[in-house]
Amino acid sequence: MQTLNFAKGHGTHNDFVILTDYDDLIRLDVPTVAWLCDRRGGIGGDGLLRAVRAGLVPEWQGDPDLWFMDYRNADGSIAEMCGNGLRVFVRHLDEQGLITTGVPVPVATRAGVRTGQVLPDGVVRISMGAVTLHEEPTWVTHDGRQWSATVVDVGNPHAVVFLDTLNQLRQLNLEQAPGFDPVIFPAGVNVEFAVVTPQGLHMRVFERGVGETMSCGTGVVATAVAHARSTFESPDEIRVSVPGGSLSVSLGEEIWLSGPAVVVAHGTVQVPEQGAR
DSSP states (O other), rough: EEEEEEEEEETEEEEEEEOTOOOOOOOOOOHHHHHHHHTTTSSSEEEEEEEEEGGSTTTTOOOOTTTEEEEEESOOOOOOHHHHHHHHHHHHHHHHTSSSSSOOOOETTEEEEEEEEEEEEOOOEEOOOOEEEEOOOOOEEEEEEEEEEEEEESEEEEEEOSSOOHHHHHHTTTSSSOOOOOOOOTTTOOOEEEEETTTTEEEOOOOOOOEEEEHHHHHHHHHHHHHHHHHHHSSEEEEEETEEEEEEEEEEOOOOOEOOOOEEEEEEEOGGGEEEE
16 A cells, blocks of 8 residues: 555646655556546546656656656546646646746646746646647547537647537537547547637537546647637637636647646545555
8 A cells, every 4th residue: 555645736627636756756557546536436536647857757858857747647548738737737836836936837748848837816827839730620429410520639639529509518418428530549539519609619528538527728729729720810819618617728829728727635645455556
């Protein structure tokens, strides 16, 4: 049985278990992550964030002194990037005194280096790196229907579907996983369903390895960028409402995602043997 110190945080109710692992001593396997993220048997979360020095991550080839965000989905699978997770990660580093408040900080992720900053009003914003929209659409199926979807890469894969009305969006049963083209997405995909309104975008998401979540930062960015292309406009800022709140996407030479991120608890947990194998 291993004992771990943890924190718990969320960004627009997309929640995470956070572990600070200065010396790369915590061994995370699939059962351990799944147990920690279990909402009844463990702590509960949509994913897990481990903070470790980048030089201790074998696959990292960049600056060894950066903090590395080792992100895992709730089922224990490894993911390249998580927008809300990175904002919570930066908030955690700030509250632990591991970065300088208000100063932009580079963070290593499996999708490359991203920059995070805690703004004076408490909002956390992060750079999203290169976002790639594919010219050819794909398809998504759900509940007996098929939709055309835009393929977007935000360091991780997304398929964005635009619906006609908020009623359609609200009535989706996202306890059921959408279908997708496995040739286009061999490692799975995050599927966003969105509606355009005069007030901005409204979105729900089914995240691979998790299910429906209250928010998805990279999904919000994918949806905003897909919308901007479809309208042939490039507004400075797009507001996206998700079940857990509201986020802002700033478009330009660099894309930024901004919104609230909070750490709500700290504690110690004993991981049972079945969760540590």
